[in-house]
Amino acid sequence: ERELAPHPTLKPQAFLRHVVRAILPLGEGVVVDPFAGSGSTLAAAAHLGYESRGVEIDAQYVEIAKQAIPALSRLS
Numbered sequence: 343e344r345e346l347a348p349h350p351t352l353k354p355q356a357f358l359r360h361v362v363r364a365i366l367p368l369g370e371g372v373v374v375d376p377f378a379g380s381g382s383t384l385a386a387a388a389h390l391g392y393e394s395r396g397v398e399i400d401a402q403y404v405e406i407a408k409q410a411i412p413a414l415s416r417l418s
Contacts, residue, residue, distance in 0.1 A: 347380035347410035358386035381407030385414030
C-alpha cells in the first residue's frame with residue numbers, strides 16, 4: 343500500500359475500511375477527511391461504496407492522492 347500512497351502516516355486499508363463501516367450507517371453518509379494526505383481514508387470509503395470529500399493543503403499529496411485513491415480502493 344505504501345508504494346501506491348507514499349505518506350508517513352499511511353493507515354492500512356483493512357483498518358480504515360473497518361473504521362468507515364463502524365462509523366457510518368450501512369450505505370448512507372459521506373466520509374469527510376479534513377487532512378486527506380495521500381487519500382487512504384477516501385480510498386476506503388470508495389471501496390465500500392460511500393461518497394467522500396477530502397481536504398489537503400500540500401499540493402504534493404493532492405497529486406499522490408489523485409493516483410492512489412483509485413488504486414487503493416481496488417485492493418481486496
